[in-house]
Amino acid sequence: MTGLAYILEGAAGNFDRLVPENAKRTLHPRPTAVFSLNMPDAPPQIGFVSLGCPKNLVDTERILSRLRAEGYQLSASYQGADLVVVNTCGFIDAAVEESLDAIGEALQENGSVIVTGCLGKDEAHIREAHPQVLSVTGPHAYEAVMDAVHRQLPAPHDPFTSLLPPQGIKLTPRHYAYLKIAEGCNHSCSFCIIPDLRGTLVSRPFGEIMLEAQRLVESGVRELLVVSQDTGAYGVDSKYRPDFWQGRPVASRLKDLASALGELQAWIRLHYVYPYPHVDDLLPLMAEGHILPYLDMPMQHGNVRVLQAMKRPAAAEKVLARIARWRRECPDLTLRSTFIVGFPGETEAEFEELLEFLCEAQLDRVGCFAYSPVAGAQANNLPGALPDEIREERRARFMQRQAEISRQRLRAKIGREMVVLVDEVKEKQLVARSPADAPEIDGRVFIPGAWELEAGDFIKVRITEATAHDLRAEPVDIDEEGVG
Ligand code: SF4
Numbered sequence: 001m002t003g004l005a006y007i008l009e010g011a012a013g014n015f016d017r018l019v020p021e022n023a024k025r026t027l028h029p030r031p032t033a034v035f036s037l038n039m040p041d042a043p044p045q046i047g048f049v050s051l052g053c054p055k056n057l058v059d060t061e062r063i064l065s066r067l068r069a070e071g072y073q074l075s076a077s078y079q080g081a082d083l084v085v086v087n088t089c090g091f092i093d094a095a096v097e098e099s100l101d102a103i104g105e106a107l108q109e110n111g112s113v114i115v116t117g118c119l120g121k122d123e124a125h126i127r128e129a130h131p132q133v134l135s136v137t138g139p140h141a142y143e144a145v146m147d148a149v150h151r152q153l154p155a156p157h158d159p160f161t162s163l164l165p166p167q168g169i170k171l172t173p174r175h176y177a178y179l180k181i182a183e184g185c186n187h188s189c190s191f192c193i194i195p196d197l198r199g200t201l202v203s204r205p206f207g208e209i210m211l212e213a214q215r216l217v218e219s220g221v222r223e224l225l226v227v228s229q230d231t232g233a234y235g236v237d238s239k240y241r242p243d244f245w246q247g248r249p250v251a252s253r254l255k256d257l258a259s260a261l262g263e264l265q266a267w268i269r270l271h272y273v274y275p276y277p278h279v280d281d282l283l284p285l286m287a288e289g290h291i292l293p294y295l296d297m298p299m300q301h302g303n304v305r306v307l308q309a310m311k312r313p314a315a316a317e318k319v320l321a322r323i324a325r326w327r328r329e330c331p332d333l334t335l336r337s338t339f340i341v342g343f344p345g346e347t348e349a350e351f352e353e354l355l356e357f358l359c360e361a362q363l364d365r366v367g368c369f370a371y372s373p374v375a376g377a378q379a380n381n382l383p384g385a386l387p388d389e390i391r392e393e394r395r396a397r398f399m400q401r402q403a404e405i406s407r408q409r410l411r412a413k414i415g416r417e418m419v420v421l422v423d424e425v426k427e428k429q430l431v432a433r434s435p436a437d438a439p440e441i442d443g444r445v446f447i448p449g450a451w452e453l454e455a456g457d458f459i460k461v462r463i464t465e466a467t468a469h470d471l472r473a474e475p476v477d478i479d480e481e482g483v484g
Pocket residue numbers: 185186187188189192193194195229230274
């Protein structure tokens with residue numbers, strides 16, 4: 001058995017910044033996993049101010065019941081509270097004044113204030129008087145109030161009584177997790193029925209996403225895979241509505257979210273980013289090593305007419321120019337995409353144009369589907385449906401062309417040093433992934449030998465061989481004392 005020492009300061013390239021601080025450790029002896037939630041010793045204390053009519057009082061009772069059921073304690077004083085909820089009344093002018101005064105008092109005496117109740121319907125009015133309140137919701141908004149409380153003060157977790165771990169139930173390995181940031185889609189691509197099934201875009205609140213991400217990382221997750229139907233559109237539906245994270249106001253924009261996620265001790269990988277111009281804003285975060293230099297960007301085709309028939313943005317040339325610019329800005333950028341071939345009406349010349357687009361784009365990872373009709377999709381009504389054999393034959397030609405591109409791009413990595421994340425420790429080899437490889441869909445890095453490591457560990461390797469999809473590597477910075 002051979003020992004490895006991590007020397008992450010000084011690791012090659014921009015990836016240094018991408019390695020979680022808490023991955024820095026020596027292998028001998030192997031540390032026991034520590035389940036640390038950074039929870040305060042005492043349960044969080046909530047102060048509650050309830051104004052108005054009996055209906056409001058019932059709302060207060062319900063919120064208090066939820067708070068107690070989740071293990072929060074109630075504080076009888078502003079000074080003893082970690083957070084104060086003010087349940088307001090807005091029935092008449094005098095009630096509005098009283099509510100605004102109560103909010104002001106809570107802010108002055110405590111500072112961390114969540115507002116709910118009837119006056120909450122007029123958020124602008126409240127924020128004009130008290131811009132520092134952490135969140136504002138209307139009447140009967142129990143879930144929203146609880147979400148706001150969770151964002152400021154995570155619910156206490158008692159391992160003896162809680163049925164669920166704080167990170168919830170995960171179906172992925174312990175060291176990586178998917179983080180869904182929105183549901184639904186505002187596009188109407190003619191081959192897709194997702195907007196019919198899942199509705200239009202609804203972005204999750206910024207603070208709620210961050211809280212989930214933080215819990216995942218605290219539970220041992222080393223890589224967060226950001227997903228949604230259309231990740232680049234995050235916040236468009238809410239007009240980038242302001243939210244709060246760690247007591248600071250934040251705009252619900254992808255760039256800001258990616259930036260906040262990049263502060264966590266984990267790799268952050270973005271999936272399903274539609275090629276919007278504002279994706280440019282993410283590149284500095286990647287170039288600085290704040291998030292992984294990786295973009296999963298479904299392009300679907302490279303011919304303008306086919307893209308128009310698909311109801312996709314028909315600007316293949318602009319996409320190529322943008323890719324070239326991104327690569328200048330972030331040379332380590334890995335681009336993954338998916339395409340559909342054999343779309344109704346696709347001519348041989350249009351398909352050839354797609355192959356040329358592929359050669360020019362030099363994408364690192366590509367998935368390709370032969371067009372297949374989906375019940376309910378608009379594309380089913382388009383003329384020129386192609387026979388199965390042609391669709392399959394084009395898919396095979398497409399994949400053959402891409403395999404050569406991928407092989408060349410992987411070969412160019414031979415000799416480079418990089419940090420990889422271990423997925424599996426086998427008897428005679430490690431199976432790992434580099435920043436360029438998403439789990440399940442991309443390639444892997446195989447490291448021969450028996451190593452004293454665990455899934456979720458980061459190590460520094462040197463690439464020695466490449467195939468069309470995978471890499472082989474050898475570890476660097478071997479701890480000779482650990483050889484045994
Ligand atoms: S393919 Fe993607 S972007 Fe287009 S409608 Fe479906 S989910 Fe939305």
